[in-house]
Each structure stands twice: as C-alpha cells, then as structure tokens.
Amino acid sequence: MLYPKSHLLxxxxxxxxxxxxxxxxxxxxxxxxKPVFMVRGEGAYLFDADNNQYIDYVCSWGPLILxxxxxxxxxxxxxxxxxxxxxxxxxxxxxxLAERMVKILPAVEKIRFVNSGTxxxxxxxxxxxxxxxxxxxxxxSGCYHGxxxxxxxxxxxxxxxxxxxPGSAGVTIGAVKDTITLAYNDLDQVEDTFRQYGETIAAVxxxxxxxxxxxxxxxxxxxxxxxxxxxxxGILLIFDEVxxxxxxxxxxxxxxxxxxxxxxxFGKIIGGGLPVGAYGGRSDILDKVAPLGPVxxxxxxxxxxxxxxxxxxxxxxxxxxxFYENLAKNTAELVNDLNNVFQASGNFAxxxxxxxxxxxxxxxxxxxxxRNYEEVRSANSKWYANLFFALLEQGVALAPSAFEVAFVSxxxxxxHFKNTVIxxxxxxxxxxxxx
Numbered sequence: 001m002l003y004p005k006s007h008l009l010x011x012x013x014x015x016x017x018x019x020x021x022x023x024x025x026x027x028x029x030x031x032x033x034k035p036v037f038m039v040r041g042e043g044a045y046l047f048d049a050d051n052n053q054y055i056d057y058v059c060s061w062g063p064l065i066l067x068x069x070x071x072x073x074x075x076x077x078x079x080x081x082x083x084x085x086x087x088x089x090x091x092x093x094x095x096x097l098a099e100r101m102v103k104i105l106p107a108v109e110k111i112r113f114v115n116s117g118t119x120x121x122x123x124x125x126x127x128x129x130x131x132x133x134x135x136x137x138x139x140x141s142g143c144y145h146g147x148x149x150x151x152x153x154x155x156x157x158x159x160x161x162x163x164x165x166p167g168s169a170g171v172t173i174g175a176v177k178d179t180i181t182l183a184y185n186d187l188d189q190v191e192d193t194f195r196q197y198g199e200t201i202a203a204v205x206x207x208x209x210x211x212x213x214x215x216x217x218x219x220x221x222x223x224x225x226x227x228x229x230x231x232x233x234g235i236l237l238i239f240d241e242v243x244x245x246x247x248x249x250x251x252x253x254x255x256x257x258x259x260x261x262x263x264x265x266f267g268k269i270i271g272g273g274l275p276v277g278a279y280g281g282r283s284d285i286l287d288k289v290a291p292l293g294p295v296x297x298x299x300x301x302x303x304x305x306x307x308x309x310x311x312x313x314x315x316x317x318x319x320x321x322x323f324y325e326n327l328a329k330n331t332a333e334l335v336n337d338l339n340n341v342f343q344a345s346g347n348f349a350x351x352x353x354x355x356x357x358x359x360x361x362x363x364x365x366x367x368x369x370x371r372n373y374e375e376v377r378s379a380n381s382k383w384y385a386n387l388f389f390a391l392l393e394q395g396v397a398l399a400p401s402a403f404e405v406a407f408v409s410x411x412x413x414x415x416h417f418k419n420t421v422i423x424x425x426x427x428x429x430x431x432x433x434x435x
Contacts, residue, residue: 117265272311
C-alpha cells in the first residue's frame with residue numbers, strides 16, 4: 001500500500017502538534033515509521049487518507065463495541081445535536097445513563113460523569129483519600145490509569161516494590177511520594193506491602209484485566225485475594241474498568257469475576273466513541289463528593305448530552321440476546337485460527353483472549369499468556385513491528401504497539417475473520433525468517 005497523503009498530513013501535523021499526534025501511541029514510535037491518518041470508519045473497516053481499507057481491531061482503543069458508525073448511535077447523536085451540543089445545566093439524559101449503569105453494575109450504587117478516563121481515575125483516588133483520611137495509594141506495574149501525576153510513577157520490577165519514583169519528566173517526587181507500585185499478579189507482594197504500610201494506604205487501583213501492557217489476565221484467586229486483603233486492612237479497592245466496563249461482560253469485570261470493588265472507573269464504551277468518563281461505587285463513599293461532601297470535583301462538559309445519548313444507545317444495543325456470548329465465541333475462534341497459523345510457521349507468536357479482547361505476544365514457543373509486565377517485555381518487539389506493517393499491507397489494522405491489545409466488535413463477521421486469518425498467514429510466511 002502507498003501512503004502519500006498520510007505522509008503529507010504527518011508533515012503538516014509535526015509543524016503544529018508535538019510529534020504530529022495528540023496521543024503518543026498514534027505516533028508509531030512503538031513500531032517505527034510514519035503514522036497513518038484515518039478519515040472514516042464503517043462497520044469493521046477503517047479507511048485512511050489514501051483510501052486504503054483495513055479490517056480494524058483497534059476499535060478506537062476499545063469503545064467501538066458495535067463497530068464504526070453504527071446507525072443507532074449516529075441517530076442518537078444526531079437527535080441530541082438538534083437541541084445543542086452542550087447546555088451547561090443538568091439534563092435528563094445524565095440521569096437515564098446513570099440509572100442504567102447503576103442497574104447493570106453490581107458494585108455501583110451512585111455514579112458521577114466526567115470527561116475522560118484520566119479524570120475518572122484521578123477523581124476516584126481523591127474520593128478514596130477523602131473517605132479514608134489516608135494518603136498512600138497502590139498501583140501495579142504496567143497498568144495505565146491515565147496521565148494524572150500521582151499515577152505516573154515508575155514501574156516496579158518483578159518482585160520489587162517501587163516507592164514514590166516519578167515515571168515521567170515533569171512529575172515531581174512530591175506528586176508520587178505516596179504512590180506504591182507493585183508487580184501485577186503477585187499477591188504475596190501485596191500482603192507484604194499492606195503489612196508494612198496498611199494503615200496509611202487509602203486505596204488499591206487495578207485494571208482487573210490489564211490491557212495497557214499488552215493483555216495480562218489475572219491469575220486464579222488474585223483479584224479475590226486483593227478483595228480480602230483490602231477488607232482486612234480497611235483499604236478501598238478500585239477497579240479501573242475504563243476498558244473492561246461493558247466490554248468484558250454487560251456488568252464489566254466486577255460481574256465477570258463476581259467481585260465487588262468499592263469504587264470503579266469507566267469510559268470508552270459508555271460514550272459510544274465520544275469523550276466520556278465516570279466513577280462510581282458505594283453510596284457512602286460517593287456522598288463524600290461535592291456538593292454533598294468535602295471532596296471537590298467539577299467539570300464544565302461533564303455529562304455532555306451528546307455523549308450521554310451515544311452511551312444510552314450503546315447500552316440499548318448490548319441488550320440483544322447472546323450479545324457477549326457471540327463476541328467471546330468469535331474472538332476465541334479467531335485466536336485459535338491465529339495460533340494454528342503461528343504453529344505452522346515457527347511458533348514465534350502466541351495469541352490469546354478473554355471475552356472480546358485478544359493479545360498477540362511475540363514470544364517464541366509461548367504456550368501460556370504473560371503474567372506481568374516483566375514477562376510482557378520479554379517478547380520480541382521488533383518482530384511485532386514487522387508483523388504490524390506486514391498486516392497493514394494485507395489490510396488488517398492492529399495497534400501500533402506491542403503493549404496494546406486488540407478488540408473484536410459486533411460488526412466483525414465471519415468473512416472478516418476469514419480474511420484476517422489469510423492476512424496473518426501471508427504476513428507470517430513473509431516474516432518467518434526474521435525471528
């Protein structure tokens with residue numbers, strides 16, 4: 001494929017936008033080369049500025065569970081737009097979406113809408129500190145919870161806790177001094193940390209399915225163990241469900257694993273592709289938020305009527321019979337077919353999934369998924385980059401980073417999967433000598 005228009009757009013963008021992009025992962029730094037600029041999406045497809053067509057497994061990084069431009073969501077946005085793009089006052093749609101989420105999500109009694117996942121996690125942590133009157137928080141290496149300063153702490157090595165070290169330029173030691181970073185899937189390390197710092201820890205925040213360091217699935221008993229330890233030490237458990245909420249199951253990871261966190265954060269799917277975030281949980285905790293309580297949080301565009309309308313339309317659509325069962329079945333079958341391709345060509349990658357989220361781990365001869373960030377990083381990232389570009393040439397779009405995941409949407413049908421497997425087979429054959 002040729003990308004002359006994308007390259008020209010990139011040159012223009014670099015003159016006025018840092019790195020030419022408004023989010024680093026779009027830059028292709030993770031795979032090399034220049035980014036491709038997209039102009040439209042339709043169903044399971046993306047089309048770039050040069051009119052190249054791709055079967056899309058990025059799905060706008062998760063929100064598009066119905067695929068691109070689904071008619072029900074477009075109609076809902078169009079209708080809402082007729083009454084204005086932002087009213088600045090309370091609206092009924094905010095109540096309707098909140099009522100639906102409270103009804104569906106097992107651990108959410110009240111909810112507050114914000115404008116992004118970063119806002120949601122930042123706010124949830126502030127509420128946790130305000131509720132417990134404690135200062136420290138615990139997060140896990142490789143989990144991403146947005147770019148709030150306190151959450152950009154350095155990653156922990158395997159088996160070693162990292163205490164208050166900035167993970168980004170511009171983040172001060174003061175901003176992360178109360179952030180403890182632990183290794184994912186290591187319950188013993190959590191227990192040791194709680195034993196030492198428990199009385200000062202306000203909350204533990206975790207992606208119940210880690211989806212920002214590649215796909216890392218919690219080991220059996222890990223999340224249940226976290227819940228028990230948090231209960232024992234009076235620490236709030238926060239599930240970051242910005243990705244897993246309404247993606248893993250209708251009730252999110254909390255329903256899928258049958259675990260009730262104290263607070264949860266959401267985004268992506270609940271806005272139908274428009275900017276949105278939310279945090280919710282137990283009523284006694286949420287009642288600490290202004291105007292009822294002393295924890296301040298506000299946002300001019302929070303509960304935007306267009307995002308609320310789109311979210312309601314998506315929640316309507318996922319009610320259809322066997323929606324999640326069919327998504328999971330399709331994804332599992334695709335993953336099985338991809339592994340057959342890999343096994344026939346040298347076993348230098350391994351595909352795996354949970355529900356409609358799947359990962360490609362470029363680890364030769366792997367037979368089980370990675371368990372933590374250290375294992376994820378042991379993969380052959382150069383081979384992933386080669387695979388990424390080879391698949392683009394075949395008309396299949398994965399994320400331009402080995403540390404991201406892929407998504408299957410309702411718009412992906414049998415022929416899309418068949419074409420995807422053929423594309424992988426062609427790409428892997430061409431690349432088999434690179435590993």
